[in-house]
Amino acid sequence: MALATLGVVVPGIAALYEFVVKGRKRLGYRVQMDTTASNVVKTDHDGPFAQLMVGNRKLEDPTIVLLRIENNGATNIDESDYSRSHADDTGITITFTDRNVVGAVITEVSDNNISSSFQNGGGFTVKDTVLELPKVPMNRGEHYKVLCALERADGGKGTRQYPPPHVECTIKGGVSGGRIQETKSRTGTPKRVMALVGFLVAIVVAQLFIFASSGDGVPLDCASGHLRLIGSTAFEPVAREAGKSYQDLCPGASFAYEFRGSGEGLQTLDQAGPDVLAFSDGEKPTGLPRLLPRPIAFFLFTLVVNGDAGVQDLSLDQIRQIYQGRITNWQEVGGSDVPIRLISRNPGSGTRAAFQRRVLAGEREPGSNSDDCRTVDPGSPAGVVRCARDTTETVLRTVATTPGAMGYSELGVAAGRKGLVSVRINGHPATVADADHGTYPFWETEFGYTYGEPAANSLAASFLRYLTNQTGADIIRSHGDRPCAELANPQLCRPT
Known part of the structure; x- marks a missing residue:
């Protein structure tokens, strides 16, 4: 009886997963203003609105429309999520019935990174009634x-009651086919929410019946036991959140967290053996043949500077000259007159290794010459102040409290930190789209390493599947990174 019911519930859970988890990319739009600009009442303040012109010609029955385009789904939207081909730059088409588009301008962005989509040759295309x-x-x-x-556009033959703009766009992986939807203020509970609530109630009732029949309340693919999670401090926030989520789902599992850096984590795994899972920013070093990798995520990193440095964008050449000690003051690259202080991770850090490999072209960072990160220690040669810290968190705190400081970190941990500015590299921000297309260099694959091949029913194997295929993938996205399978070029995540 329990097996028969399970055959009904499992497809339902799969459908719910497709609807709620995978299908949550969605764009919305609102027409916040659509009004005529003709027949303006004459006052002392009507200004240009009484005589809207294009060139030397007065507009024919002009109107003004303000549209708000928003990501009202539950996951981020990249350029590759728009359904049109890569050769077509158009993402959204707006059609105005009986009205020609004279001009358009972006009046507000919620994040400055959005502005870059409308610069450097990008932006609007106007085709008569279409924007x-x-x-x-x-x-x-x-x-x-x-x-x-x-x-x-009808030569004055129509009425002045124009139809509202028609907005078209298709987003891959979205709810209801991913088509852009108009968002409006509503009262009461939407029908879609009521349907979803009803569906969830049906699932819960079916599960209770299964549990009562079988006497076993463990969900599918749950494993019991104890697992140590160690390694990358950059990946620690993701691992802790995923571990807690897995433990809530599977009460028979428990986790211990010991994140002290990628290098130390791999060495510990090599000595400890099974029942340990190590996360590393990038591939293992040579000499660890028993450790097997599994690509987990495409991880973005960023350079961060103290807010008083006065810089937001550096070229690769400028960054390399700074770390070589050839540039010592932010004024030399257009910033403030403040000495540069470099806050790095200790040797053995996967983040440091990724920085040396991806940004410094394989050149090793010079050693530390300061304990307090503000002045060169006595007996050290004069030059740029350099210090190192054990964890990503301490690097960020030190940069935020040290004048002229610069360091590096996993992007999601650094985002929104007070006193810190994320630095673009060669004009490109730290985004999956830029890294995936080769224009942003500071990224790395996050690997999960096991001691040999874990048993299929082990907690290590089950947790790795959870990270890449289930709620764990949502947790990875929520921290600003991407599961490897979602990249336009998934081979970027594979070991070389």
């Missing part, structure tokens, strides 16, 4: 606004 917008990457909750000036 085309580019493929704009947006994190969840972000938005931008477009103000459009239009004029009558």
